[in-house]
Amino acid sequence: MTTEDLHELAEKETDRQRQLRDRILYCAAAGCVSCGSHATRDAIKKALKERNLEKEVEVLGTGCMGLCGEGPLVKISSDGSVYERVDEETGRRIVEEHLCEGRKVGAHLIDTSQPFFSSQQKIVLEHCGKINAESIDEYIAAGGYGALARVVTEMQPQDVIEEIRKSGLRGRGGAGYPTGLKWGIVRKAKSEQKYAVCNADEGDPGAFMDRSVLEGDPHRILEGMAIAGYAVGANQGYIYIRAEYPLAIERLKLAIKQAERLGLLGNRIFESDFNFRIDLRIGAGAFVCGEETALLRSIQGRRGRPRPRPPYPSEVGLWGMPTLINNVETYANVAPIINRGSAWFAGIGTPKSTGTKVFALAGAIRNTGLIEVPMGIPLRNIIFDIGGGTPEGTEFKAAQTGGPSGGCIPAEHLDLPVDYESLATVGSIMGSGGLIVMDSTSNMVEVAKYFMDFCMDESCGKCIPCRVGTVHIYGLLDTISRGKGTTDDLALLEELCVMVKETSLCGLGQSASNPVLSTLKFFRHEYTDLLSKPESFVPSVSPDPASAGPADGPAANDGHDSTTHA
Amino acid sequence: MLSEASRQKIELLKARYRQPQAVVLAALWMWQDEHGWVSEEGLREVADLLGLPYHHVYGVVTFYTMYNKEPVGRHKIEVCTNVSCMLRNSDRILDHIRKRLEINVGETTPDNRFTLVEAECLGACGGAPAMQIGDEYHENLDPAAVDRILNELK
Ligand SMILES: Cc1cc2nc3c(=O)[nH]c(=O)nc-3n(C[C@H](O)[C@H](O)[C@H](O)COP(=O)(O)O)c2cc1C
Ligand code: FES
Numbered sequence: 001m002t003t004e005d006l007h008e009l010a011e012k013e014t015d016r017q018r019q020l021r022d023r024i025l026y027c028a029a030a031g032c033v034s035c036g037s038h039a040t041r042d043a044i045k046k047a048l049k050e051r052n053l054e055k056e057v058e059v060l061g062t063g064c065m066g067l068c069g070e071g072p073l074v075k076i077s078s079d080g081s082v083y084e085r086v087d088e089e090t091g092r093r094i095v096e097e098h099l100c101e102g103r104k105v106g107a108h109l110i111d112t113s114q115p116f117f118s119s120q121q122k123i124v125l126e127h128c129g130k131i132n133a134e135s136i137d138e139y140i141a142a143g144g145y146g147a148l149a150r151v152v153t154e155m156q157p158q159d160v161i162e163e164i165r166k167s168g169l170r171g172r173g174g175a176g177y178p179t180g181l182k183w184g185i186v187r188k189a190k191s192e193q194k195y196a197v198c199n200a201d202e203g204d205p206g207a208f209m210d211r212s213v214l215e216g217d218p219h220r221i222l223e224g225m226a227i228a229g230y231a232v233g234a235n236q237g238y239i240y241i242r243a244e245y246p247l248a249i250e251r252l253k254l255a256i257k258q259a260e261r262l263g264l265l266g267n268r269i270f271e272s273d274f275n276f277r278i279d280l281r282i283g284a285g286a287f288v289c290g291e292e293t294a295l296l297r298s299i300q301g302r303r304g305r306p307r308p309r310p311p312y313p314s315e316v317g318l319w320g321m322p323t324l325i326n327n328v329e330t331y332a333n334v335a336p337i338i339n340r341g342s343a344w345f346a347g348i349g350t351p352k353s354t355g356t357k358v359f360a361l362a363g364a365i366r367n368t369g370l371i372e373v374p375m376g377i378p379l380r381n382i383i384f385d386i387g388g389g390t391p392e393g394t395e396f397k398a399a400q401t402g403g404p405s406g407g408c409i410p411a412e413h414l415d416l417p418v419d420y421e422s423l424a425t426v427g428s429i430m431g432s433g434g435l436i437v438m439d440s441t442s443n444m445v446e447v448a449k450y451f452m453d454f455c456m457d458e459s460c461g462k463c464i465p466c467r468v469g470t471v472h473i474y475g476l477l478d479t480i481s482r483g484k485g486t487t488d489d490l491a492l493l494e495e496l497c498v499m500v501k502e503t504s505l506c507g508l509g510q511s512a513s514n515p516v517l518s519t520l521k522f523f524r525h526e527y528t529d530l531l532s533k534p535e536s537f538v539p540s541v542s543p544d545p546a547s548a549g550p551a552d553g554p555a556a557n558d559g560h561d562s563t564t565h566a
Numbered sequence: 567m568l569s570e571a572s573r574q575k576i577e578l579l580k581a582r583y584r585q586p587q588a589v590v591l592a593a594l595w596m597w598q599d600e601h602g603w604v605s606e607e608g609l610r611e612v613a614d615l616l617g618l619p620y621h622h623v624y625g626v627v628t629f630y631t632m633y634n635k636e637p638v639g640r641h642k643i644e645v646c647t648n649v650s651c652m653l654r655n656s657d658r659i660l661d662h663i664r665k666r667l668e669i670n671v672g673e674t675t676p677d678n679r680f681t682l683v684e685a686e687c688l689g690a691c692g693g694a695p696a697m698q699i700g701d702e703y704h705e706n707l708d709p710a711a712v713d714r715i716l717n718e719l720k
Binding site: 030031033034035068069071202203204205206207208211242243244245246247279281282283284285286287298299300301302303304305319360361362363364368369370400434436438442446447450451454457458460 | 582584585587588589590591592594595625626629630631632633648649650652653654685686687688689690691692693694696698701702703704705706
């Protein structure tokens with residue numbers, strides 16, 4: 001395979017598509033599949049066949065189209081119409097009325113000028129909902145593997161790293177570490193053997209971004225990893241993916257096979273002396289394996305327990321060799337940066353948080369699904385313009401970002417720009433992109449308890465603060481939520497939270513208290529309302545001095561106290 | 567015993583890694599796919615094939631929650647009860663299944679048809695509440711939908 005061959009393949013596929021009368025795209029991501037998009041596809045195909053259109057109109061499955069709550073979604077390629085809730089009957093009508101008679105099926109048509117679509121900016125998801133996720137030809141026709149070709153044939157590894165550094169890209173797996181910097185460290189590490197690993201363990205509750213990218217555009221990840229491999233000097237890549245994602249696993253397996261067959265992975269890529277292979281490693285249900293040192297141990301076939309850092313995997317990783325670990329979304333940004341340049345990328349978002357971020361909207365919100373927005377967009381736009389606000393008759397209460405490591409952002413901070421730094425100022429984190437919305441019916445103590453339950457279950461047990469601390473915190477939350485807690489319990493709760501945060505070995509324990517601390521900060525009254533009144537309680541006395549805010553003024557604590565729990 | 571095909575696959579995988587240990591998770595998956603769960607016999611066979619001490623394989627299998635350490639029914643129902651699903655009433659789904667099958671979480675129906683477990687976030691929060699049965703995802707559940715799904719599974 002040479003660059004010319006790649007262009008030829010792209011042209012051939014583009015020609016093929018041009019000769020079709022139209023293309024009907026249905027969402028074949030897990031969300032739509034589970035509400036019956038395969039039956040819809042069959043109905044559409046049958047209707048086409050009945051009209052002898054099956055050769056002129058292609059029906060293809062794409063990655064996530066975004067509006068997961070309204071599936072199955074179907075899109076008509078020629079005019080961009082998108083239909084929601086397309087059951088078999090509607091599928092048949094789309095063929096009959098839209099394709100044959102040129103009349104749109106009004107009742108199911110989505111208004112694509114609504115902010116859900118127009119406020120988004122798609123880089124990571126640009127192919128999702130547009131190309132057939134199972135076809136390497138379509139990926140190539142959309143410019144795929146062009147960045148890899150350029151990198152391998154025209155650029156020095158150092159230039160690639162410089163380009164990524166200048167783009168300002170930061171890790172999308174949660175911590176936001178500058179990607180170019182990390183690549184540089186792995187490049188500099190002296191070793192015969194290096195590895196590039198993709199973290200596809202996505203375990204944060206509320207997060208399904210990586211899953212959608214893997215299902216919808218798997219080649220994007222392979223291309224990003226190969227470019228990274230070239231830049232850092234690795235010849236072997238591993239994708240560590242959670243076993244709960246069977247469809248993503250299938251698509252990745254297929255994509256790897258296709259890329260190997262065309263020589264885009266393997267030996268002598270683009271006739272250079274760069275070799276790169278990618279293997280899949282499948283997890284087995286342990287949240288902590290998303291933590292990088294635990295992940296590496298799991299790839300090596302061991303219990304997935306984290307170890308103290310330093311040394312960082314960039315220096316001592318798989319089998320002791322320097323290992324680059326990046327998140328799925330981080331890799332997905334690589335090819336576009338190479339194609340369009342670091343300056344273009346750096347111009348999107350804010351100066352310190354460049355590019356876009358994919359968020360998974362879930363919980364009490366009308367438009368659940370997957371969105372991609374420029375960094376720095378106010379939270380309000382995400383929740384109300386794009387997400388459509390909370391369900392009928394309820395009010396927005398808080399948004400939780402960063403899953404069990406993050407915090408909640410209450411209504412008074414709705415105008416906060418969503419970027420790494422701003423989220424930290426209110427005690428939350430960007431996290432990997434899960435955004436769970438709570439409305440007036442949500443009980444914040446319960447939410448905190450849920451996250452703690454999760455951390456308690458998922459603690460690997462290696463360090464005591466996390467193993468024992470989470471159990472005690474959970475116990476206190478349980479006591480309080482059942483109305484049996486006292487002010488002493490609340491004080492102990494806060495003390496324990498801080499202790500676990502400061503003394504745990506890995507990120508799981510260090511951040512496990514965040515949801516509690518953050519709900520305490522903004523919704524303290526929900527805790528204090530639940531406290532049982534001790535016998536010696538004298539109502540006229542001012543609240544417990546240990547507590548940081550007014551004991552029971554609803555929303556009186558507007559977050560202006562100086563403590564941040566970043 | 568593992569099938570010949572799986573044994574061959576394991577040999578191939580072994581050659582790909584610096585240490586046979588790296589194949590433990592994959593080998594355990596193969597055993598579970600063939601037998602539905604990982605028995606003592608499975609642990610011993612995997613240990614033998616990879617030339618590892620038994621306790622190492624035991625340590626691995628007990629760390630990861632998705633390996634079934636006991637026999638399970640023909641269909642393993644994994645109901646997500648994590649936050650996004652909780653906010654959309656996953657409790658109601660779990661209760662409904664419990665009542666319908668007359669079993670508790672962690673149990674298997676006497677006819678060996680279903681095992682019920684709670685799952686952490688399935689990454690299907692856009693369609694919460696959600697559950698997974700085998701490789702199939704089911705989303706936007708309500709009790710009626712659950713009934714339809716379970717009726718179809720023999
Ligand atoms: C408990 C825990 C769980 C994590 N889970 C994930 C995960 O599921 N996916 C991910 O990409 N990073 C996860 N991380 C972060 C990784 O350790 C690591 O920082 C990341 O993969 C680096 O990639 P990036 O620089 O591209 O973000 C987790 C960290 C901790 C402490
Ligand atoms: S919380 Fe249930 S699928 Fe994510």
